[in-house]
Amino acid sequence: MSATRRPLKSLGQNFLVDDNIIDRIIQAADIQPNQSVLEIGPGRGALTTHLAERAGRLMLIEFDHALASWHQDQFKDNQRVTVIDGDVLKVDLDALLPETPQKWNVVANLPYNISTEVLFRLYGVHDRLARMTLMLQKEVGDRLAAPPDCSAYGVTTVLLGLWFDISRAFVVHPGSFHPSPKVDSAVLNFIPRSEARADVGDEDVFRSVVKSAFSMRRKTLINCLKSAEFAKQVDCTALLEACKIDGRRRGETLSLEEFAALSRYVTEVLPAASVGN
Numbered sequence: 001m002s003a004t005r006r007p008l009k010s011l012g013q014n015f016l017v018d019d020n021i022i023d024r025i026i027q028a029a030d031i032q033p034n035q036s037v038l039e040i041g042p043g044r045g046a047l048t049t050h051l052a053e054r055a056g057r058l059m060l061i062e063f064d065h066a067l068a069s070w071h072q073d074q075f076k077d078n079q080r081v082t083v084i085d086g087d088v089l090k091v092d093l094d095a096l097l098p099e100t101p102q103k104w105n106v107v108a109n110l111p112y113n114i115s116t117e118v119l120f121r122l123y124g125v126h127d128r129l130a131r132m133t134l135m136l137q138k139e140v141g142d143r144l145a146a147p148p149d150c151s152a153y154g155v156t157t158v159l160l161g162l163w164f165d166i167s168r169a170f171v172v173h174p175g176s177f178h179p180s181p182k183v184d185s186a187v188l189n190f191i192p193r194s195e196a197r198a199d200v201g202d203e204d205v206f207r208s209v210v211k212s213a214f215s216m217r218r219k220t221l222i223n224c225l226k227s228a229e230f231a232k233q234v235d236c237t238a239l240l241e242a243c244k245i246d247g248r249r250r251g252e253t254l255s256l257e258e259f260a261a262l263s264r265y266v267t268e269v270l271p272a273a274s275v276g277n
């Protein structure tokens with residue numbers, strides 16, 4: 001059977017084999033009656049069976065063609081389950097997760113090699129989500145909760161922190177997976193906020209400001225900002241002066257409010273539709 005084939009390292013296939021951890025993830029996901037649930041990378045279905053029992057509607061996105069076909073077969077008589085044989089980084093999440101009165105609950109043991117990119121994609125549809133319960137490499141999870149001015153603080157901390165309240169549910173040790181990864185993992189709960197934590201003006205501008213500030217961690221903030229696409233149209237010295245931020249600082253020392261101030265200013269002076277990295 002395809003679901004018992006050797007795990008593929010290239011697809012981050014570390015399958016959960018610990019029933020206690022599987023139960024704890026399902027509890028942490030707090031699926032509401034009739035809720036729509038998205039599972040990214042169902043793999044051999046360790047979480048999927050439990051999700052299918054609880055969800056009003058379940059969507060699975062699996063990149064491994066053999067596993068996707070296996071799930072299609074398993075659920076062929078279950079109208080509530082849809083299996084997408086595809087890449088979560090390429091599918092149109094906007095179209096797949098239509099705006100419904102009851103928002104989506106995302107549950108995933110993410111492939112570690114693409115977890116940061118998946119976070120960025122989910123950040124892009126935050127307004128469709130009721131909750132996310134995600135297993136990440138522990139180090140990636142720690143980054144999301146890091147305060148400014150520490151090495152773990154980065155783009156994901158600032159972007160995800162704008163729209164989500166993030167908390168760690170528990171740590172998972174390598175022995176709970178097959179094959180065992182080399183590092184610890186953590187299950188995190190992401191609860192979308194009804195309002196952003198700060199007024200950032202245009203969100204595309206905000207993303208661009210944050211990414212440019214972290215683009216060269218050893219360089220000063222002013223040098224990082226000057227290399228951004230928006231700097232062709234925005235005077236970065238005036239920008240920093242207006243926001244009362246010293247350009248000799250490093251991007252990683254800025255608080256969310258300081259990033260928000262930079263973003264509001266750039267939003268105001270930048271002609272519409274000219275944002276980029």
Ligand code: SAM
Binds near residue numbers: 012
């Ligand atoms: N959910 C299962 C579990 O907990 O045992 C499997 C988790 S495993 C860490 C990650 C899963 O994501 C694998 O099934 C892998 O094939 C799938 N995957 C990897 N890259 C993917 C991508 N770009 N899009 C969708 N699924 C992907």
